[in-house]
Every structure is written in C-alpha cells, then in structure tokens.
Amino acid sequence: MLDTAVRDVEGVAGYQGTRFLDKGLLHLRVNGEERSAVARPADTLLEVLRDQLGLTGAKPSCRNGDCGACTVLLDGWPVKSCLMLAVEAVDHEITTIEGLHGTPMQQAFVREFAFQCGYCTSGFIVNGHALSQIHPDADEATIREWLQSNLCRCTGYAEIGRAVQSVLEES
C-alpha cells in the first residue's frame, strides 16, 4: 500500500484510478510482516530492503541483473531485486533469505558444502528454494536453466548443483 507517496489525482479528469508517486512512505509486505520505508519512486527494491529495512541478506554486486546475488522472491517467484523498483513490490509478498527458516534448501547447502566465500549463497538458496516449490519434479535441464541466473565467482557450481538436486530428489 502507498499513502503519502501518492499524490491525489482522483478528481482530475482522465486520471481516475491513477497513482502519481513522489518520495514518501511505502508499505511493503516482507517475510510475512508489514514494513514501512521512505523511498523515492526510483529506488530499487534491493536498496530499500538493505538500507531502509535492514535486510542485508540480498547482496549488492553487479546491480545490473547479471549475478543473481540480490535474488528475492516476489509472490514466490525469484526476481533480481536490483532490477526492480521498490514501488513495484507494493501489494505483493516479498520473501528474502531472512524469511527462509531451516528450509530443505538451506540444509542441503550446508550438507553439500555448497558455498565458499558465501557472497552468492543467499541468491542461490532463494532461487533454488523457489525452484523446489514451483517445480519439485524439475528435470536436469530445468535445474540448469534456473541456476543460470546466479553466478558464483568461487566457481562452486558442482556443490551447488548437488545441493539443489538433492532437495528435488527428496521431494
């Protein structure tokens, strides 16, 4: 929901139902909680999550949609929060790595040692978790296609692949 961020134009002919946005208070639903942030319309979801809400699990890296370190879930689907405006997330359910608690994907990453420096890990886990929820019967090609969205500069792909695959096999 948006309140002070919305300039009232309901009375203006041709603009009924239209919302013009200025910098203001933004209400977001994050990890099952209602959260508020003061944001500009041009602020990315990544910036608002980290700088306003203190949720630093989504990592800034390329800020260009290439690396996937900032992946979060929007209504259960993985998106790169650096390529999404925070205002777009209004009226949607956002889940960050902080919203996952002991999921099978997290356990599998620990079990398979699927991390080295750890910077990409939250993005991989969020993406892998979404895959396990949306396509629990995913074949190898689908797993590969989904994981193409994330980069690990330590190149720990074999362990990451094994972790994701193990969760899907269990399900």
Add this chain to the structure above:
Amino acid sequence: MFHDLQVQGKNPFYYGGGTEIISFSRLHQLYPQAVIDVKDIPECRVLEYQGDTLVMGAAVTLSQIQESNFYPLLSWCGGRVADHTIRDKITLGGNICARIPYREAILALLVADCQVVIEGKDGTKREPLDKMFDRTLQLEPGDLLVQVSVNKQHTNLPFYSSKRTTDGKVAYPQDRVGYPLISSAFVKDNGHVRAAFSGLCAFPFRSFELENVLCDRGAPLGERLDRIMGLLPGQIVNDMEGSGDYREFLFRNTVREALGQLEGVEYVC
C-alpha cells in the same frame, strides 16, 4: 497521460518489467523523469486462447509465456532471453520494444503472421505485425503495444530454432548466458518455410524475398545461400563478439541445419 508528461518535458517511458530502463538509467544512457507502469492494465495481462486466437498481453512476462507453453516456438525464443530470473520480469512488450538489438521473442512472432493491438492518441488499432515491424516496432510517440495475437494454427507448425553464442557450455549446472551471434526461428507451413533472424544484422528481421529463395528447391542449397547473402536487409554485424565472416559462417550452417530438419534432407557442406 503520456502526452501530458511529454508536454511537461518529463521524457516519459512506458514501464513493463523495467529491466532495461533500470539498467540503462544506472548507466546514464536513459534519463526518464517519468515512467508509466502498464502492468496493472487488464488488457496487458491477458494470456489465454480466445476462440482460435492466442492473445498475449504486452505485460505478460517471458516466464509466464514459457510456463504456459501455449506457443512452443515463442517459449523457446523468449526462453533464451537473458536468464530465468530476469525473464520473471521481462515482459513480452518490453522485449519487442527494447533498445537492445536482439529482441529474440519477436522472431517467433514474425514467422507467425500475428497481429498487434496498439493504443494511441487516435484510439485502438489492430494491425499485422509485418506491417508494423521494420527493424523496430513502428510506434508513434505515446503509442502503447497492448496485445499480440496469434492464430492457433500458427502455434502448432513444425519449427526449428537455435541460438549460437560465443560462449559454450562451461560446467554443470552453469551454462553461460549470452547475447546471440545468430538467433533464428523457422517454421514450415504447407511446404513454405518462413524464417526470422536476430544477431546477424543490427536488428531482427524477416524477409519475404529471402524466404522465396530459401524455398526455391530447384536450386542447390549452396547456390540459394549465396543468393540469400545478397538479400540481407542490412550489413552483417562485425564486432568483438564475432566477426562478420564468422556470423556468415554460422548463418549458413543455421539455414542448412534448419532446412535439413524441417525438410528431412541432409544437406552436406
């Protein structure tokens, strides 16, 4: 609204997935002072068969199209744009109207003789894509692509499609995602082959002249390919991703493979 914002000097953009607007703005290559989010317009969110016509709203994401698989060739072409997570944001309309030269989703639409619905200041118009697409979708300032529709019979035609990049497979499960040197879509309809390409020239294209030569089965394939090279609608791209000669080599091989598969003939180099 677009025109009001333009009059105010705000340089407005329609905003679908927004991936290109955000990344280009970050690089100061775009400076929109206003964006108009079209994702909540119901007509832009349609993805369904209406009778025998598949109707796809411009704000439908490439992932939604891929998951629905209503039109397998479009699933395939759209499904290799960027990466999976970004395709959860990139919209069909955004890909078609993008500044990036590849715009691979358009390939499946060009060979399907589809229609586009465009909303402009003079009202709604429905036009064949062939008429509206020349290197880019020919829109007037303020025009909004609302929907694309494809007749069901075109969605089930036998097809060939491929994307060739500079990067090969790296290591499981990580395949490299990259821009195409050549991306292609071919369909065979009543013996006639239609084809569209991206990456070869600086824009996606379908050429009727090229298709007529392609289907001139009286001539050897090598001769047809030589004639086709003279019919390309622009210069072959020659850049650090791949030389013009290499792209021509890939193009010839792509055509050979496509015709071989669609016609059940093995063409030897």
